[in-house]
Amino acid sequence: MHYIDTKAGINCLDLYGQHQQIKKEVFEAFEKVYDNTAFSGGYFVEEFEKSFAQFCHTQYAVGLNNGTSALHLAMLVLGIGPGDEVIVPANTFIATAWGVSYSGAKPVFVDCTSDTWQIDPTKIESKINSRTKAIIGVHLYGQPFDIESVTAICKKYNLFLVEDAAQAQGAIFKDKPVGSFGEVGCFSFYPGKNLGACGEAGGIVTNDEGYYKHLLRLRNHGAHIRYHHDELGFNMRMGGLEGASLQIKLKYLQGWNNRRREIARRYQHEIVNEQIRWQKQPLWAQSVYHLFVITTNDKEELISYLNRHHIYPGLHYPVPCHLQKAYKHLGYQLGDCPNAEFLAGHCLSLPMYAELSDSEVSYIIDMINRY
Structure with missing residues (x-):
């Protein structure tokens, strides 16, 4: 005993013990954010985006206000909307489905396996029809799902693969970081996550330059140039304090x-x-x-x-x-x-x-x- x-x-x-370890570093970073008044987006977010893209072995990362927004914008950049369907595991946090619903599409729930508790690839094909546009796989509890089997289904039916990696910063599937396999990988940096901000935050990684540029517009009121709004956009930027704290924690x-x-x-x-x-x-x-x-x-x-x-x-x-x-x-x-x-x-x-x-x-x- x-x-x-x-x-x-x-x-x-x-979370207390973790934050006590890095308190001095974080507070010094916050002073820099404060001195530069870089509270919304800006240098400290951009530096974290570069570091996190490198960490995930992807070309691009886009910082956002939370992981639910990441799932929402992922649907929009893939052109998913009303009349479309997206395969979603039934065993996940509800935000995985919210992203689909926010876009106007319909989530179609699939059971998990009895042992890994991840989306069951053998149950997916029976749910696919002409309206199906994507499959969201969730790296549940920090463990990668069977990316190889789900990717094969996506290729067979010409579907997008979206990775919900909200719980899995740093997880590895066959020697490669999660988030780098699908068209987009969605992350949450909620404070309780393995990599959690001092505040609310999220992000998307991708290797597609078109998706990247579109995401930059969508998170910023649909504007590439200030006050010129090309499409319906959102206020989903990551804050500077969150970006600075994440840059420290990533180390x-x-x-x-x-x-x-x-x-x-x-x-x-x-x-x-x-x-x-x-x-x-x-x-x-x-x-x-x-x-x-x-x-x-x-x-x-x-x-x-x-x-x-x-x-x-x-x-x-x-x-x-x-x-x-x-x-x-x-x-x-x-x-x-x-x-x-x-x-x-x-x-x-x-x-x-x-x-x-x-x-x-x-x-x-x-x-x-x-x-």
Whole structure:
């Protein structure tokens, strides 16, 4: 048994430790932003865009106000709109579907596999018709989906591939960073992400110059030249403070991700309670473990047990997309995506962040094994 001071509890996520490490650097960067009054877009955002494009092995990156906007603009630059359909996994955060709906298109939900919990390539083709324009694959919980199989389907039916990499900054599929495989890769830099801004932020990466230039217009009221609006646009620029904080954090991301991998390996090798399952890790996927999600037969009982021992897991996601009230009009029923529905009813997320101490990880493992 490992004893630690659990009075404060161990939360699913705690950002305090990370920000204390880099506080001096971030505040110095904020002073530069302040002195240059570069609060919306500008130099500090542009520097981060260059660095992040290089990090993702892409030609271009466009900084935005959040990851949901990234998914929305991705649809628009691909020409997707009313009357079109886009394949979306049922097991994901709702923003993946919002991007499709905001464009006027229809999300068509596909079940996940029973082991990787990612979009099931064998379920996709039956959902494709003449209105289908794209497939959105989600690198869920920080783990790459089966890009090779989904790409083959996209090529067969002449569809766009959009990567929702909101949870997967730095994840690798067969030696190549996620975000670089599809026409566009969409990222969230929400504060709780592996690479999170000091504030709200998001972005898109691409190798297509046309998409890049179009994205620059769309995020800036549809204007390339100030006060000359070529199309209906949006106010979706990234702020300078967010860009500056992301540029600093990007230097540390690989180390933070490696620590997450260490913690995940301990969970995978040292949790021996047969009531617990976790996401299967294919050999071609190098996850960054944004979340470490497990399933158990009685989720509420396990949560109550862990809470009594001052461990506070998270829930991702208790209602699958196809059963959300917002999409009731699409007519999905319980049983349409059974694997996603099983996960919603049985999964919870263990504490996962780079600043977890070895003793805290040991304590979590001990408590789960004793359950």
